[in-house]
Amino acid sequence: xxxxxxxxxxxxxxxxxxxxxxxxxxxxxxxxxxxxxxxxxxxxxxxxxxxxxxxxxxxxxxxxxxxxxxxxxxxxxxxxxxxxxxxxxxxxxxxxxxxxxxxxxxxxxxxxxxxxxxxxxxxxxxxxxxxxxxxxxxxxxxxxxxxxxxxxxxxxxxxxxxxxxxxxxxxxxxxxxxxxxxxxxxxxxxxxxxxxxxxxxxxxxxxxxxxxxxxxxxxxxxxxxxxxxxxxxxxxxxxxxxxxxxxxxxxxxxxxxxxxxxxxxxxxxxxxxxxxxxxxxxxxxxxxxxxxxxxxxxxxxxxxxxxxxxxxxxxxxxxxxxxxxxxxxxxxxxxxxxxxxxxxxxxxxxxxxxxxxxxxxxxxxxxxxxxxxxxxxxxxxxxxxxxxxxxxxxxxxxxxxxxxxxxxxxxxxxxxxxxxxxxxxxxxxxxxxxxxxxxxxxxxxxxxx
Numbered sequence: 001x002x003x004x005x006x007x008x009x010x011x012x013x014x015x016x017x018x019x020x021x022x023x024x025x026x027x028x029x030x031x032x033x034x035x036x037x038x039x040x041x042x043x044x045x046x047x048x049x050x051x052x053x054x055x056x057x058x059x060x061x062x063x064x065x066x067x068x069x070x071x072x073x074x075x076x077x078x079x080x081x082x083x084x085x086x087x088x089x090x091x092x093x094x095x096x097x098x099x100x101x102x103x104x105x106x107x108x109x110x111x112x113x114x115x116x117x118x119x120x121x122x123x124x125x126x127x128x129x130x131x132x133x134x135x136x137x138x139x140x141x142x143x144x145x146x147x148x149x150x151x152x153x154x155x156x157x158x159x160x161x162x163x164x165x166x167x168x169x170x171x172x173x174x175x176x177x178x179x180x181x182x183x184x185x186x187x188x189x190x191x192x193x194x195x196x197x198x199x200x201x202x203x204x205x206x207x208x209x210x211x212x213x214x215x216x217x218x219x220x221x222x223x224x225x226x227x228x229x230x231x232x233x234x235x236x237x238x239x240x241x242x243x244x245x246x247x248x249x250x251x252x253x254x255x256x257x258x259x260x261x262x263x264x265x266x267x268x269x270x271x272x273x274x275x276x277x278x279x280x281x282x283x284x285x286x287x288x289x290x291x292x293x294x295x296x297x298x299x300x301x302x303x304x305x306x307x308x309x310x311x312x313x314x315x316x317x318x319x320x321x322x323x324x325x326x327x328x329x330x331x332x333x334x335x336x337x338x339x340x341x342x343x344x345x346x347x348x349x350x351x352x353x354x355x356x357x358x359x360x361x362x363x364x365x366x367x368x369x370x371x372x373x374x375x376x377x378x379x380x381x382x383x384x385x386x387x388x389x390x391x392x393x394x395x396x397x398x399x400x401x402x403x404x405x406x407x408x409x410x411x412x413x414x415x416x417x418x419x420x421x422x423x424x425x426x427x428x429x430x431x432x433x434x435x436x437x438x439x440x441x442x443x444x445x446x447x448x449x
Contacts, residue, residue, distance in 0.1 A: 020136050021045045021063060025055040025081065026070040026097070035068065038125050039132070052081030059085060064092050065139050066132065070121075071098040086114045091142070093135040097121055148289070156198065159205045179417050203246040206253060216334050221245030223330040223374075224323075230370040231322065241323045244298035248331055251282030251299075264341045276303055276311050298323040302331060307361045325364040329355060329371050332362075345402075345415075348375070386441050391431055394424045394440065401441040406434070 022044050024035050032048045039046060047062055049055040052073060058064070067085055071078035082094045096118040110118070116135045119128060203217040224245040228238045252260050255278060259271055267275060283300035286292045301315065301324035308316030332341065333355055339345035346354070352375050359368040386401035396419060404413040404427075412430070413423060419442075431437055 019043050019045050020065040020139075021047065022066045022068060022132070023047045023049065023055060023058060023062075023064045024068050025049045025052065025073075025078070027051060027073045028070070031070060031097075038128060042129065044132075052076030052078070052084070055081055056084060056088070059089050059092070064089070066093045066095065066135055068095045068097065068132070071096055082115055090114075091139075093139050095119065095131060095135060097123065152198070152289075156202070159202070163205050179414055199243055199246050202250070206247065206250050216338055217246050217249060220248060220327070220330045220334050223333065224326050226374060227326045227330065227367060227370055228323070230373070231326070231367070233322070237323065240294045240298060241326060243292070243295045244302075244323060244327055245330060247282065247286070247295065248299055248302060248327060249278070249282070250285055251278035251280065253285075254278075254281050263339065263343050264335075265343065279303055280312055294323075297321060298327055300324075302327045304328075305362050306364050310362075320364075322364075325367050329363050329367050333371070386443055388439065388441050391424070391427050391438060391440060394419055394427065394442075396421050396424070399443045401443045404438060404440060406430075406438070407436060412438075 022039065024032055024039075024046060025048075026032050026035070027050050029050070032050070036046055036048070047058055047064070049058050052069075053076060055067070055069065059067075067082065069078045069081055073081070076084075078096050078098070082096060085092060085094060094115045096115045097120075098118055099121050116138070117131050119131060200218065203221075207217055221242045222245070225238055225242045228241045233241065255275065259267070259275055262271070264272065264275070279300050279302050283296045286296040286299070298321055300312070301320055304310035304313065304315045304320045304324060306317060306320070306325070308314055310320075333351055335341045336346045336351040336354060337348070352372065355363065355368060355371060359365045398419045400413060400415045400417050400419070403415045406412065412427075417423075427438060427440075
């Protein structure tokens with residue numbers, strides 16, 4: 001057996017990445033020499049072994065990207081060697097060199113060794129180089145995917161840490177804000193129990209930061225998807241639209257507290273312009289994730305108007321992506337219902353009427369037409385989500401849909417508060433002392449995961 005040889009080709013010193021490492025395994029020195037002659041000009045780092053056992057030892061000692069192994073070798077043939085290499089080093093790509101008479105062993109290598117490709121001897125040099133190049137490209141894509149997954153995990157941890165800090169800060173605020181924070185914390189606890197996907201966790205964190213009602217982005221997502229189906233979007237488009245609905249407010253994370261919690265109708269001109277820039281920031285946040293390219297564009301153009309008077313580019317009509325036109329209707333409908341646009345939340349009929357009044361101006365008439373059809377069909381995505389009850393029917397855990405006030409207008413409990421046992425006792429005692437019944441409106445609970 002000859003001494004092992006490591007042949008490192010000249011590399012470009014300006015390239016930050018080291019050259020790929022290829023392990024060549026063959027019991028014939030002439031074959032190894034031929035392979036090195038073909039591969040050395042490509043700048044690969046080449047390691048050679050004259051047996052399967054020696055190849056396994058080198059895999060222990062060196063980081064290897066790709067194995068090129070001959071089939072016919074004594075003691076341990078190529079199929080057996082690649083099978084053991086797969087078992088111990090599954091991330092390494094594997095290519096087999098085989099003869100015409102070794103079909104059975106080649107099938108074994110495909111099944112047991114998990115080879116990427118096999119080449120028949122004598123090989124064509126261009127075919128060999130192209131196969132190796134494609135194998136290394138696939139290896140690089142796998143590593144890049146693993147890197148991006150780790151990046152997303154770290155970003156998720158950072159968002160969770162940020163959210164925990166935010167909760168501690170807001171606890172020191174006034175009593176009315178404390179009650180609102182209580183709702184947000186309860187909303188977060190429920191989301192941790194029910195949201196099963198990473199995207200919904202991101203959506204919840206955005207809501208916690210921006211002061212939106214818990215689950216509002218999820219409802220925007222659900223309504224957008226229903227409208228997309230009616231407008232014949234295909235499955236991939238529907239998926240992108242659903243994700244855009246969940247993340248449509250991600251750019252609000254960078255806005256100051258006093259701005260993100262103020263209704264649009266109370267904003268000054270400068271505040272409104274700052275607020276309306278949040279889709280641009282959201283698009284920038286999603287730019288590093290290539291899989292969210294389309295999602296980012298739908299979010300970016302959500303404030304474009306059908307009449308061309310929107311932002312950021314002043315698009316009009318069908319030049320605006322259809323998903324963005326759908327998202328605009330779903331977003332504003334939920335904002336009208338929650339009080340994010342006006343000072344007080346609007347009932348269903350008034351919210352729908354406002355959407356209809358902006359058809360052809362702010363919104364795409366075709367999208368509005370399908371939205372109204374959903375309303376008329378009584379679809380759950382746009383149905384009323386509140387009911388009036390008596391104090392005797394109050395239960396712990398219910399949430400107020402409107403501020404609870406006396407007949408004289410004195411505020412008792414703010415809307416969105418979660419009812420406690422103490423609240424129920426105080427409400428019933430007040431009614432008994434005052435001799436009148438309070439008008440109580442509570443949210444209809446959404447039990448969907």
